[in-house]
Amino acid sequence: MDIPQNQSGIVILGLGPGEDRHLTREAWEWLSQIDRLYLRTRHHPLVTSLPKSLEIVSFDYLYETRDTFEAVYEAIVEEVLQMGRQPQGITYAVPGHPFVAEATAPEIVRRATQQGIAVRIIEGMSFLEPVFSALQMDPFPRLALLDALEIGRLHTPGFAPDMPALITQIYNQMTASAVKLALNAVYPDEFRVRLVHAAGTRHQIVEDLMLYEIDRSPHLGLMTALFVPALGADTSLEAFQEVVARLRAPDGCPWDREQTHLTLRKYLLEEAYEAIEALDHEDADALREELGDLLLQIVLHAQIAVEEGEFSLAEVIQGIHRKIVRRHPHVFGEVKVSGVEGVLRNWQKLKDEERAMNGQDQPKSILDGVPLSLPALSQAQEIQSRAARVGFDWSEIQPVLDKVFEEINEVQSAKDDAEREKELGDLLFAVVNLARWYKVDAESALRAANRRFRQRFAHIEARARQAGRQLTSMSLDEMDHWWDEAKRMS
Known part of the structure; x- marks a missing residue:
């Protein structure tokens, strides 16, 4: 919507990536006819080149008086909306393009539309074009665009490693270090990356360096971005899904196409046991391979489910994601628990609440959820653990030891084979309980x-x-x- 000068409403103007040569003709013409300009920040190279007749007001003071960027942006949005309702209106300028890596402009437009405030957008070149020129690359067909502050809060990168990524706002050493730690969960220290500083300005610098070096760069600043090349075409879950889908396609593998949920059961079990065997041998290389084989079974089942209209792998991941977050309120919420036992008790309580919310009948016993298909020793230990969660357990280990010897005596005094078999079962159960007390997996x-x-x-x-x-x-x-x-x- 066009807004004449000195009329109520909001004009959001993009200042471009850095220099006056990047400012659009429309923006320059508007800036030449207004009296006052509000800036999100003065920290932009173009500010010194603005028309001398302009009164410049910035919101930089909010960065000093608010604890978080979110709080700063919220305060800016409220002030811009308030001034947009005034008779004289407001021209609000942001670095780059108003809708590229700019938190305030989209929210201002959203709220202004709800409140009936007229808004005009004056386009600006974003920082992306000069960055791509500096890197001499075309972002198509795929590129992940990410914010360093978001990545820095994560423990893993948060994007598929088989695609290149551009991480923006690496504005100081602390931010670079946080980003590096997140990337290190997937990328090796020596992985080659590129830092782009002040793209599109006369101060532009492109550094080719290794990942572990990024927080050592002396050029880090407000206009620094990190380019991370693809780790490899075969390094993401999404790429592997495509491989499995191709196997199941009409022109895929005849054996894979014939498989069903039921025919794959034995392979799922075998791969799980082979992964356990690798764990038993503490063989990291074997474990890596066996986990891959186990993942194949999971993705195969998910692909079959997609073909049958049952569910997708995304739904599998979403379901377990929500469940884990929901059942760990002591990590993702405000709940306080004491130790492992407190976690397990709260876990059981949350499971019961979930059943009630879903309209499911409560199990007749807390032991009903122990799978009968578990190996006998594992089943026994899980039964004992669940009973212990509700207090059915000795308070010290001596009675546990006494019970083992008691069962040995009962085996020795058994009158016949049938009774001896029963007493041997009780003995094994007692030994499993002893293992549980010693925190050993039987x-x-x-x-x-x-x-x-x-x-x-x-x-x-x-x-x-x-x-x-x-x-x-x-x-x-x-x-x-x-x-x-x-x-x-x-």
């Missing part, structure tokens, strides 16, 4: 014991071969000798 402990037995027995077999003996011809004492030898070696 399933992992037994898997480790199995692995040690296999290694030591393999040593006995190897020694027997070296001696030209058959195990069946050896005495227990002879095998025990080599067993003890294997124990000393491990």
